[in-house]
Amino acid sequence: MAQRSKLRWVILALPLLAFLWLTIFLLRGLFSDPTELSSALVGKPVPQFELPDIYDTSKIHTEAVLQGRPMLLNVWATWCPTCRAEHEYLNKLAAEGVYIVGLNYKDDSRAKAVNWLNTLGDPYQVNLFDERGMVALDFGVYGAPETFLINADGEVVYRHVGDVNDRVWNTVLGPQYQQLMQAYQTEGTAP
Amino acid sequence: MIKNFITMLMVTLTIALSSLSVVYAVNLETYKFDDPQKEALFRELIDELRCPKCQNQTIGDSDAPLAKDLRDRTYLMVQQGASKQEVVDYMVARYGDFAYYRPPVKLSTVVLWLGPVLVILVGAAVILMRVRARNNAEVELSDEEQAQLAALRSSDLDNADQSHSEQDKSS
Numbered sequence: 526m527a528q529r530s531k532l533r534w535v536i537l538a539l540p541l542l543a544f545l546w547l548t549i550f551l552l553r554g555l556f557s558d559p560t561e562l563s564s565a566l567v568g569k570p571v572p573q574f575e576l577p578d579i580y581d582t583s584k585i586h587t588e589a590v591l592q593g594r595p596m597l598l599n600v601w602a603t604w605c606p607t608c609r610a611e612h613e614y615l616n617k618l619a620a621e622g623v624y625i626v627g628l629n630y631k632d633d634s635r636a637k638a639v640n641w642l643n644t645l646g647d648p649y650q651v652n653l654f655d656e657r658g659m660v661a662l663d664f665g666v667y668g669a670p671e672t673f674l675i676n677a678d679g680e681v682v683y684r685h686v687g688d689v690n691d692r693v694w695n696t697v698l699g700p701q702y703q704q705l706m707q708a709y710q711t712e713g714t715a716p
Numbered sequence: 717m718i719k720n721f722i723t724m725l726m727v728t729l730t731i732a733l734s735s736l737s738v739v740y741a742v743n744l745e746t747y748k749f750d751d752p753q754k755e756a757l758f759r760e761l762i763d764e765l766r767c768p769k770c771q772n773q774t775i776g777d778s779d780a781p782l783a784k785d786l787r788d789r790t791y792l793m794v795q796q797g798a799s800k801q802e803v804v805d806y807m808v809a810r811y812g813d814f815a816y817y818r819p820p821v822k823l824s825t826v827v828l829w830l831g832p833v834l835v836i837l838v839g840a841a842v843i844l845m846r847v848r849a850r851n852n853a854e855v856e857l858s859d860e861e862q863a864q865l866a867a868l869r870s871s872d873l874d875n876a877d878q879s880h881s882e883q884d885k886s887s
Contacts, residue, residue: 564812565808565809565810565811565812566810631781658785659785662785662786662789662810663810664810665768665810665811665812667768667769667782667811668769668782
């Protein structure tokens with residue numbers, strides 16, 4: 526009899542547990558951002574590509590520019606207001622010595638993009654010009670700005686969707702970048 | 717009357733929904749095919765691939781520039797003779813499982829596939845248990861309880877008779 530009432534309690538508690546689980550699940554959904562998709566590329570090498578330089582289209586870059594040291598790959602365009610908002614911060618990071626490669630994504634015109642870099646400052650070590658967005662497609666880019674963190678082996682470590690600002694850099698991107706830099710530097714000094 | 721109302725409601729809903737899909741449908745006439753089989757495959761694909769930018773639209777449904785890029789890529793691949801699986805794999809490799817409206821069965825998606833079955837099973841089990849409990853309750857009456865029940869029933873009848881007769885008197 527005692528066993529039976531115990532079982533009864535378990536059965537009675539089930540709906541309550543299910544309700545609590547659902548509450549937690551839905552509550553989490555309230556604070557999650559559905560537009561932030563995890564990148565399918567994380568842990569994989571960057572895709573192969575051949576892209577012209579934005580200043581000099583006769584100069585062709587390949588995926589080799591994304592290998593050899595930890596870096597950020599920043600996807601931007603002049604039609605993207607959030608890119609404008611984060612540009613100042615990228616300039617600041619570049620001044621602090623952070624290595625950033627720029628990927629201009631389906632811009633209205635090359636002249637407009639070059640003008641942007643000349644007037645607002647150019648935080649990028651290399652400027653890739655992806656006129657038709659086909660390389661960005663290989664990266665799984667679905668908007669701008671997006672920022673990829675790439676390690677010295679040329680593998681994507683992390684993808685950030687949205688602007689890079691103080692909060693994002695200090696809590697998410699910065700620590701990971703420093704970690705990669707540390708590993709890179711200790712490796713470099715080893716015989 | 718109610719039946720009529722429901723029919724009306726259904727008709728209205730159907731019209732509303734079909735007009736919605738017309739509004740959102742993208743102009744696909746720019747994609748020319750010589751091979752009707754390829755065209756069918758193209759239409760099937762753009763109806764099952766999900767636009768990463770617009771969350772709940774297929775790439776065939778969406779006006780987003782990215783959806784157009786993905787349609788162009790799909791068109792190109794289909795024209796070059798790619799199979800359905802090749803195109804799907806290509807998209808999933810870039811945008812993750814999110815890009816395909818039929819998620820694969822994996823540990824992280826198993827709840828999608830087994831959840832509804834589980835709900836039905838649990839519901840059936842609950843109903844079964846309740847029915848059994850009710851049946852058992854009838855069977856499990858002891859002789860003594862049966863006698864009590866009989867007594868109660870007869871007293872009920874008496875009471876009913878009494879109230880009945882009282883009512884008679886009052887009227």
